Amino acid sequence: MSRVYEVMFIIRPDVTEEDTDKLIAGFSATVTGGGGVVKNVDKMGRRKLAYMVRKFNDGNYVLLTIEANGAVVLELERRLRVTEPVIKFITVRTDEEDKRVAKVKGLRGVRRASVPSGSGATSPAAAAPTAIPAAAEAAEPVQASA
Numbered sequence: 001m002s003r004v005y006e007v008m009f010i011i012r013p014d015v016t017e018e019d020t021d022k023l024i025a026g027f028s029a030t031v032t033g034g035g036g037v038v039k040n041v042d043k044m045g046r047r048k049l050a051y052m053v054r055k056f057n058d059g060n061y062v063l064l065t066i067e068a069n070g071a072v073v074l075e076l077e078r079r080l081r082v083t084e085p086v087i088k089f090i091t092v093r094t095d096e097e098d099k100r101v102a103k104v105k106g107l108r109g110v111r112r113a114s115v116p117s118g119s120g121a122t123s124p125a126a127a128a129p130t131a132i133p134a135a136a137e138a139a140e141p142v143q144a145s146a
Helices: 017-033 070-082 095-114 134-138
Strands: 003-011 037-053 056-068 086-093
Touching (some): 070 086
């Protein structure tokens, strides 16, 4: 069963751009060789890490969006784990979240379509009830004389 995953990994800052491209190509080949699809490769560049990882304060971030089955993801994670320039990685399954967001957007569209456009209460001031002063309530009704 094919699912959508985001794989974020951080490469050491002293790795050259060419070596980074080779690493990404190798990981992409792992995915495609296992029957998966690489949907997107986003090289986010060099960023400061939140804490020191393997004696590095910054690293090159790369985000892969892939569609694959569990065996391919396990193999990709194994390769990330044993690749020396990769100092940190995380894999997140995103297909369930995408379904949830699409459902919420669909419901919002239905609700907006069901609200009448000329409801009259367009501003918060118009929607708020008017307050009647206490003195006006206590006063007797005035009758108009003819």
